[in-house]
Amino acid sequence: MTVDTDELKKIYRYLERESGFLLEPEKYPKVERQIRLRMEQMNIPELTRYQEYLFSPEHALGELAILMGPLLNHHSYFFRDIKQLACFIENCLPEIKARKIQTGQRTIRVWSAGCSTGEEPYSVALLMTLALDSRWDFEIVATDFDFISLNFAKTGIYDDRVFKQIPANYLTDYFRKFPEGYSVGDTLRKKISFNRLNLLDRSEMKRMRNFDFIFCRNVLFYFNQETRQQVMEDLHQALNPGGFICLSTTESVSRISADFIPRRFSGNLMHQKHHLMKIETPLEKVPVDLVFFEMEEELIRPLPVEPAFLRPDTLIQPRNHDITEVCRFLQEKTGLFFKYREAQVMAQMKQRMMVHKIQHSGNYLELLRQPDEGELENLLDQVVEQETWFFREFDQLDFLAEECLIEIMEFSPRLLPTLRVWSAGCGSGEEAYTLAIILDIILSNTGWNYEIVATDISSRLLETAKQGRYYASKLTNMPDEYLSHYFMMKDNAYEVTPLIRRNLTFNRMNLAHHFDIIQLARFDVIFCRHVLRYFEKNRMLEMIKRLYHMLEPGGFLFLDPYVSSDIVMKLPFIYARECVYQKPWS
Secondary structure, eight states, X not given: OBOOHHHHHHHHHHXXXXXXXXXXXXXXXXXXXHHHHHHHHTTOOBXXXXXXXXXXXXXXXXXXXXXXXXXXXXXXXXXXXXXXXXXXXXIXXXXXXXXXXXXXXXXXXXXXXXXXTSHHHHHXXXXXXXXXXXXXXXXXXXXXXXXXXXXXXXXXXXEGGGGTTSOHHHHHHHEEEXXXXXXXOHHHHTTEEEEEOOTTOHHHHTTOOOXXXXXXXXXXXXXXXXXXXHHXXXXXXXXXXXXXXXXXXXXXXTTTOSSEEEEEETTEEEEEXXXXXXXXXXXXXXXXXXXXXXXXXXXXXXXXXXXXXXOTTOSXXXXXXXXXXXXXXXXXXXXXXXXXXXHHHHHHHHHHHHHTTOOOHHHHHHHHTOTTOHHHHHHHHHHSOOOOOTXXXXXXXXXXXXXXXXXXXXXXXXSSOEEEEEEETOTTTHHHHHHHHHHHHHHTTTTOEEEEEEEESOHHHHHHHXXXXXXXXXXXXXXXXXXXXXXXXXXXXXXXXXXXXXXXXXXXXXXXXXXXXXXXXXXXXEEOTTTGGGSOHHHHHXXXXXXHHHEEEEEEXXXXXXXXXXXXXXXXXXXXXXXXXXXXOO
């Protein structure tokens, strides 16, 4: 295995540019060790070949997170920085509630930016559950750059040493005990959505809006001065007027941005977005017993402890050959390519083994092979990226509405005017319902009907899709007039109306194995975005061939940037625009 110094420097510069993190020279040895480890795991003997892999669009995000992960501080615990949390509950929350009352709103939105392994958003969710009565609702959006930490957070299972600061009655009421620790209960889980987000991705940051409070603790010090200013500008835009942001005690807004008003509460510094509204509603006292907040923090802080999946001495440590075997089994059953995702699979194996109280990975492999495939789905739900939202990648949807549908209706020779659309890998249904809204608008008063077939490998996600209930964080891109027409408010969530439900069918389908479910049907439009990236190149080409044959003449295939146009154009497609391909009319 050869490592060239000049090539290493190229990788260091790439990591700094893509992540925005300040990579000091003293961190180079740690990055080099991680690079060597990855080259060994993937059996890549030369750095130039690994560099090609790292820089390729289909692998860049995942591999970047793997390389940068060891440089991030994953050390956290529940109720960390107790005095700041007390300030949020006792001082900021009453102000937020008073502003909401004056504007006729009853839902409070919180963003945990840089949530790591999830202890912070779960802590905040617990306190808000205690502080708000039945008249109020809240939602927490938790984001992080590191997908391994996020997957750990989603499981909600923690070593018992991170709970040292939680009173015993809270543990009993909001957590379930396991031999190795605790699992977060459903009361808190349902209030939080975990999403992967790079704070430097300005297009993604534009989706983050209408928050009343933002926690961004122990994050900014990873960035250089320029990127700190950019991040603070975007965080400012994400807040509602009068909203607050909380940084760590070692970080200062004054040196970064003048857009915030400093507010000091009993020694705790918060920063507030400018506002014009005068609070006329009396501030309500928080109905939470916060006696434990008055304890000396240093006296009750637990010993530093990393999450279980990062500790080498953990009781559960899957064997390398079992991890390889699990990846092989997943590929055999799903067709998905897991060769370079061993670290992600291992992290989720550990969590699933804890749930089932299994200490030996060979026994877990036996459970995974059970005929009902229940555990297979549970593992896939954690390993495969599933986060999405309504009107994602709006440019493609605009092209569908203004170009594709018009051409199909004008030139299609069929006698029965029905447009058929397939949402392949529909996840929890946001894409399928978005397509239904677009089709309903475009086809109204044209005499055309439409039907949408939505498929996914996950039964759990399909059940969520069939329910058609979503919180506001999924609908930030939705135009207001569509929201009022196609959704109705029910129990603090938005529910899809029958107007578009009636044109959708949801089916469980493995793209690699079960094309017979759709039998010989053809489609005018196929959306297969953020799916094919999980297939290796030969299988990807095979899948695209199948998709080609599933299209009607003149039909359109929508993909994502992870699928190279060089692969797609091996078939007789017409290049329509970036990531959109058309089957010739004849």
